[in-house]
Amino acid sequence: MGAIFNFEEKCGMAITYREINEGDNQELAELIRTVLREFKVDKPGTVYTDPTTDHLSEVFKVEQSVYWIAEEEGKIIGGCGIYPTSGLPEGCAELVKLYTSAAARGRGIGKMLMQKSISSAQQFGYHQIYLESFPELSTAVAMYEKAGFKKLSAPLGQSGHFACNVWMLLIL
Structure with a gap:
């Protein structure tokens, strides 16, 4: 993929969307854990304790x-990805680790990250996108539903x- 995109917001601040690099690991891990603590889902069995979150x-x-x-201004304010999680059906990838800082929320940044990830999944040839979440992340769950994700049992x-x-699936 390798592309970098800039997006000028109404307030004049430039948001850069780019792929992850090694220098992002520590700042991104802290952002993810901060968000999970904020919503009180900082518990075992989540990315909070997953050792890969640091790498x-x-x-x-x-x-x-x-x-x-x-x-934004050299600071990571969000992230989201597509990953071929083990055990998913053929042609299905997982939308993973969509997190935005408190200051970034309500500005369309999470939606843009999700859309870039969905577009990447389509470019990779995936036909379905799966995700896992929590009811506590209700704004994100509502955004997923608006994008066409359906809840699974x-x-x-x-x-x-x-x-x-919370488990959801999007048919592309």
């Missing part, structure tokens, strides 16, 4: 995967995030 640039070197970063694949209890 996401390595995780997303896997073929058919990508992780998008939203950056049970999880798919083997993400290892057994604490998640």
Whole structure:
């Protein structure tokens, strides 16, 4: 993929959307854990305790995967990716780790990250996108539903995030 995109917001601040790199690992891990603490879902069986959260640039070197970063004035304010999670049906990838900082919310940044990830999944040839979430992340769940994701009654694949209890699927 390798592209960098700039997006001028109404307030004049430029948001840069780019792929993850090794230098992002620590800042991104802290952002993810801060959001999980904020919504009180900082528990075992989530990305909060997943050791790969500290090395996401390595995780997303896997073929058919990508992780998008939203950056403003040199600071990471969000991220989202597509990953071929083990155990998913053929042609299905997972929308993973969509998090935005409190200051970034309500500005369309999460939606843009989700859309870039969905577009990447289509470019990779996936036909379905699965995700896992929590009821506590109700704004995100509503955004997923608006994008066409439908709730499932049970999880798919083997993400290892057994604490998640909202499962959704998008048919592309």
